[in-house]
Amino acid sequence: MLLKWVKSNRGFIVLLLCFGVFRTAVADWNPIPSGSMRPTLLEGDVVFVNRLAYDLKLPLTDVVLAHLGEPRRGDIVTxxxxxxxxxxxxxxxxxxxxxxxxxxxxxxxxxxxxxYDAPEAVTETLAEIGAQVPATRWTEHLQGDERRVQWLQGVTAHRSFGPVTVPEGEYLVLGDNRDNSADSRYIGLVPRHLLIGQARRVLVSVDILENWAPRLGRIGQAL
Known part of the structure; x- marks a missing residue:
């Protein structure tokens, strides 16, 4: 019975296998469940991830078959x-x-x-504690790179660390929402073989914290 079903659905099975290999080795999408990358990424964003930006890996593993590119400062990575x-x-x-x-x-x-320049005062909702806190957003300029980052008031966070010298084959990562991010300050440096890919743009976005309305202005937004 099973063999008959496989034979009659082999085209569909091959399609599923090809789709699985594509997602695990070539390209993927990643839902954003938390606010650790605010204001760059919002809860409810789904981002396109290029899995071939850095390495070609054996599907479903962290085994690197070939280096295809070098991670750069400022890259958003999964x-x-x-x-x-x-x-x-x-x-x-x-x-x-x-x-x-x-x-x-x-x-x-x-x-x-x-x-740091262009400050903007905002109020942020921390879903974990169900409270709103004041926050300030800044444009951070660091040796040719710039991004918007956010600092929260009245929360406990590692606001000072280091200096840390990054060894060969590892990377130091931070969330743009600096006071609400489980990043290298908490989990340590990230070895290259654990990098999955580079997030390139927002595919779709829905406001999951409020009314589940689509954020049409974020669709296709480059990162």
Whole structure:
């Protein structure tokens, strides 16, 4: 009976296998479940991930078959947590050989302090505790890269660390929502073989915290 079913549905089975290989080796999509990358990524975004941005891997494994590209500072990456294997999405802030330090939220890369401008005061909802807190968003300029980051008031977070010199084959990642992100300050540096791919753009977005309305303006937004 089973053999007959397989024979009669072999085209569908091959299609599913090809789709699975495509998702695990070539391209993927990643839902954003938390606010750790706010304001760049929002809860309810689904991002396109290029799995061939850095390495070609054996499907369903972390075994690297070939290096295809080099991670860069500022890249938003998905990876398996070195602590427990959970899939996470953060931004690469320091590369192998870099020395990074944070002093009262300010980053220092290889001895040079980041510059912060364009402040914006907002109120953020922390779903974990069901409370709203004041926050400030800044544009962070760091050795040619820039991004919007967010600092929260009245929460406990690692606002200072390091200096840390990143060893060969590892990367230091941070969330853009600096005071609400389980990143390298908590889980450690990320080895290259645990990088899954580079997030390139928002595919679709729905406001999962409010009324599940689609955010049409975010569809197709480049990262």
């Amino acid at each position: 990876f398996s947590s070195p602590r427990d294997g959970t899939r996470l999405i953060k931004r690469i802030v320091a590369l192998p050989g870099d020395t990074l330090e944070m002093r009262d939220e300010v980053l220092y890369l290889n001895g040079e302090a980041a510059r």
